[in-house]
Every structure is written in structure tokens, then in C-alpha cells.
Amino acid sequence: MDQTVSKPVYIVPAVIKRNVVLFALAQSFTGAGMSFAYGLGPLMVLALTHSAALSGLSVALLGFSRFLVAYPVGKITDTYGRKPGILLGLVLAMIGAVTVGLSMSLHSIAVFIVGMMVFGMGMNAAQQLRVAATDMFPPSMRAEGLGYVSLGSLAGLVASPVLIGTAESISVGLGRDPLGLPWLMLPLMIVVGMAMVYFVRPDPKQIGMNLQHYYPNYVPRNPTEADGSRFSVLKLLADVPIRLSIVSNAAATGNMSIVMVLTSLVLSHHGHSLTAIAFSHAFHSAGMFAFTVPLGRLADRFGRSQVMFPGVAVALFGAVLVTFTEAYLTITLGTFLVGLGWAAANVAATALIADHAETAERGRAIGVSDSAAGATSVAMALATGPLIERFGLPGAGVMAILVAAVPLLMLISARRKMADA
Numbered sequence: 001m002d003q004t005v006s007k008p009v010y011i012v013p014a015v016i017k018r019n020v021v022l023f024a025l026a027q028s029f030t031g032a033g034m035s036f037a038y039g040l041g042p043l044m045v046l047a048l049t050h051s052a053a054l055s056g057l058s059v060a061l062l063g064f065s066r067f068l069v070a071y072p073v074g075k076i077t078d079t080y081g082r083k084p085g086i087l088l089g090l091v092l093a094m095i096g097a098v099t100v101g102l103s104m105s106l107h108s109i110a111v112f113i114v115g116m117m118v119f120g121m122g123m124n125a126a127q128q129l130r131v132a133a134t135d136m137f138p139p140s141m142r143a144e145g146l147g148y149v150s151l152g153s154l155a156g157l158v159a160s161p162v163l164i165g166t167a168e169s170i171s172v173g174l175g176r177d178p179l180g181l182p183w184l185m186l187p188l189m190i191v192v193g194m195a196m197v198y199f200v201r202p203d204p205k206q207i208g209m210n211l212q213h214y215y216p217n218y219v220p221r222n223p224t225e226a227d228g229s230r231f232s233v234l235k236l237l238a239d240v241p242i243r244l245s246i247v248s249n250a251a252a253t254g255n256m257s258i259v260m261v262l263t264s265l266v267l268s269h270h271g272h273s274l275t276a277i278a279f280s281h282a283f284h285s286a287g288m289f290a291f292t293v294p295l296g297r298l299a300d301r302f303g304r305s306q307v308m309f310p311g312v313a314v315a316l317f318g319a320v321l322v323t324f325t326e327a328y329l330t331i332t333l334g335t336f337l338v339g340l341g342w343a344a345a346n347v348a349a350t351a352l353i354a355d356h357a358e359t360a361e362r363g364r365a366i367g368v369s370d371s372a373a374g375a376t377s378v379a380m381a382l383a384t385g386p387l388i389e390r391f392g393l394p395g396a397g398v399m400a401i402l403v404a405a406v407p408l409l410m411l412i413s414a415r416r417k418m419a420d421a
Contacts, residue, residue: 008140010215016136019204020145022196023129024152029193030090031156031285032163033097033186034123037062038260039281040164041116043268044100044179048109056261056384058116063257063377065120066370073125074367078231078360081203082132085363089125090194092118097186104180127370131363132200134354135208138218140300143307143351147296150347153289159189160285161278168274178274208359231361233368240414241305242356245349246369248308248407252345254376255315258400259322259338260284261384262393266322266331280332287339295344296351304352309411311344316404323397341404376403 041058049057069089077085096119103112129149137145167181174181212218237243263284267277299307314337321334350366357365380403387396 023149026193026196027152028155029189031153032160035160042264053385056381060381061116062120063374066124066374069121070370071367074363077363085128089122092122094187094190101180101183104177132204135204143296143299147292150292164278165275245352249349250372250376252342253373254380255404257377257380284335284339287336299348304348308348311341315341319400
């Protein structure tokens with residue numbers, strides 16, 4: 001069900017290698033913040049509200065902010081270039097991080113909500129890094145190129161538990177809450193990430209619109225790039241492979257939203273420290289980013305669907321482990337598999353959508369997918385708390401399993417229709 005992708009051999013120009021390294025470094029300095037949001041967020045909500053029913057609020061806020069910002073920032077980057085949208089997002093993320101950190105000192109759930117919304121909008125706007133990565137490579141290398149940029153988040157995995165562990169050890173002496181202090185340490189890393197983005201030259205959108213200048217053997221699909229002014233969401237969704245890609249990415253994201261809330265609550269319930277929880281989430285993040293390059297290569301070589309749908313299945317199995325096992329190692333393995341499955345689905349789905357969209361409309365096309373993922377994340381995160389209160393942890397886990405099953409069932413249905421045609 002993939003678009004046919006040619007397999008010519010290209011030499012990646014030095015300027016594109018340089019841009020990829022800069023974007024990967026930007027990811028490494030800014031990625032720790034998302035680990036804070038997923039790992040510490042549910043515990044902060046619990047500390048501020050004393051209600052397990054609201055434990056999914058932080059993840060829901062991230063999803064809602066993604067839903068709100070993904071398409072508009074795609075419009076901005078389609079119009080003005082990728083760098084302005086990314087830098088705007090990182091400025092918002094810095095402001096939001098400080099606000100979230102202060103919410104614990106102020107003991108205010110309202111301040112926390114505002115801060116997490118601003119932070120989430122900023123970090124999700126900065127995810128136009130993924131669009132920038134797809135701009136700079138021809139289709140036969142696109143998923144691998146996306147993987148290299150995503151790989152930069154691995155450095156954030158190291159930084160996240162180190163920052164949290166440091167904050168936990170010095171918080172008493174500083175008179176700060178150990179849940180809030182890591183957020184106040186984050187802006188310095190974001191500033192460094194912004195510097196990396198600033199030095200990218202030229203803007204990836206310009207590269208994408210002139211790929212033949214960078215890859216002499218590349219033949220554009222259309223001799224002249226469209227200006228993107230006629231972009232239509234309905235037309236995008238009418239394409240079956242794109243529709244399946246959007247649903248797969250949304251399902252993997254929704255599955256992950258539930259599992260991330262469960263992981264923090266389960267490990268905290270069993271008496272594990274904040275540092276232990278941070279390390280568990282680091283393994284999850286390793287699943288999300290450590291294997292993006294080989295996953296991208298597989299998607300380029302064998303097709304997007306051959307990576308995307310198995311990824312959703314792996315995420316489903318990971319949710320089973322988190323839900324129905326109790327040991328630290330098996331729960332951590334489950335979170336790792338959820339991250340790995342999400343990575344496969346996200347890289348392959350993003351590459352497939354980029355294959356179908358012209359450069360001038362790619363930001364909005366991928367923004368539609370991100371908005372769908374954000375909406376699913378909101379629904380799943382808000383449902384997690386009530387499900388836990390009503391049915392216990394297994395109830396929320398079953399929901400994570402069911403949401404991951406949706407694209408697999410849609411794939412079976414689509415193949416049956418094709419067979420009957």
C-alpha cells in the first residue's frame with residue numbers, strides 16, 4: 001500500500017550532513033523536557049490535586065497543545081520556512097518550562113496547567129524538525145534521514161535522569177520541590193538547542209524545493225513545485241495509505257499516552273524513587289529514538305507499511321507487559337517496547353506522508369497527522385485517570401491495547417476490500 005519509491009544511489013552533500021548534525025544536536029539539548037513532561041507530569045498533578053482521577057492531565061495537556069499547534073505551525077513553516085517555526089516553538093517551550101517549575105513552589109494547579117500548555121505548544125511546534133529532515137532527502141533516503149535527526153534525542157535520555165537525580169539531591173538544600181526544580185534547570189539546555197537551529201543554512205524548505213541542485217541524479221516528481229495554496233485536508237484524508245498512516249501514528253501515540261501515565265503511577269505505587277522512574281522512562285525514550293536510523297533504513301528499503309504496522313503491534317505488546325506484570329524489569333521492558341513501536345510507526349508514517357506531499361505543503365500535511373495524534377493523546381490521557389479509579393490499572397491498560405488494535409483492524413479491512421475488488 002506504499003507509494004512506489006525508486007532506489008537510485010545518492011551522495012549526501014556536506015551542507016545537508018552539517019544541517020542534520022545541527023538538528024540532531026538541537027534535539028539532544030531540548031529532548032529532556034519531554035521526558036520530564038511524561039515522567040514527572042503525572043506525579044506533579046497528583047501532588048497538586050491529590051486525585052488519581054486527574055493523573056492523566058499532564059499528558060492530556062501535551063496532547064491538546066499538539067492538537068492546537070501542529071497545523072498552524074505547519075502553515076507558518078510552509079510559508080516562511082522551517083527555522084522560524086522551530087525557533088518560535090523553542091522560545092515558548094522555555095517560557096512554559098519555567099512556569100511549570102514555579103507551579104510546585106506556588107502549589108497551584110492552574111499555574112501548572114498554563115505552563116504545561118505553553119511548554120507543550122512550544123515543544124510540539126519544534127517538532128517541525130521532522131518536517132525539515134524530510135525536506136533535505138530524496139524519497140529513497142527520507143526515512144533514514146528522519147531517523148538521524150530523531151537520533152539526537154538520545155543525548156536527552158542521559159540528561160533527563162541526571163538532571164532529575166541532581167535536582168532530587170539538592171532540592172532540600174535549596175528549599176525547592178524536587179518535582180519542580182528540574183524544570184527550572186531546563187531553559188539553559190533549550191537555549192543551546194536554539195543556537196544549533198539558528199546555524200542551519202539554508203532553510204530546509206529551500207533545500208526541499210530544489211533537491212535536484214543538491215542531488216544531481218534526482219528527478220523531481222513534478223518539474224515545478226506547487227505553492228501549496230490549494231492544500232486540502234479532505235483530499236489528503238481521501239488517500240487510503242495516508243489515512244492508514246495518520247491512524248497508525250495516532251494509535252501509537254494514544255497507546256503511549258496511556259502507558260506513560262501508568263508507568264509513573266505503577267512504579268511510584270511500588271515504592272520506586274523519582275530517579276528509578278526517570279531511568280525507566282529513559283528506557284522508554286531509548287525505544288523511541290535509539291533505533292530510528294535502522295527503522296528508517298528498513299522503511300526506505302522494504303516500504304513504509306512493512307515497518308509501520310509491525311510497529312503498532314509491538315506497541316500493543318508493550319502495553320500488555322506494563323498492564324499485566326508487576327516487576328520493575330518487565331514494566332520497563334514494556335515501556336521500552338511501547339517506545340520502539342511508536343518509533344517504527346512514527347518514522348514510517350511521517351516518511352509516507354512526506355512522500356505524498358509537495359515541499360510547499362508538507363508542513364501542513366504532517367501537521368494534520370500530528371493534530372490527529374494530539375487529539376487521540378488527549379482522549380486517552382483524560383480517560384486514563386477515571387479508568388484507573390473505576391477498574392484499576394488493568395482497565396487503563398486494556399484501553400491502551402484496544403487503541404493500538406484499531407489501525408491493524410483497518411489494515412485487515414482494507415486488504416479484504418482490495419481482494420474483493
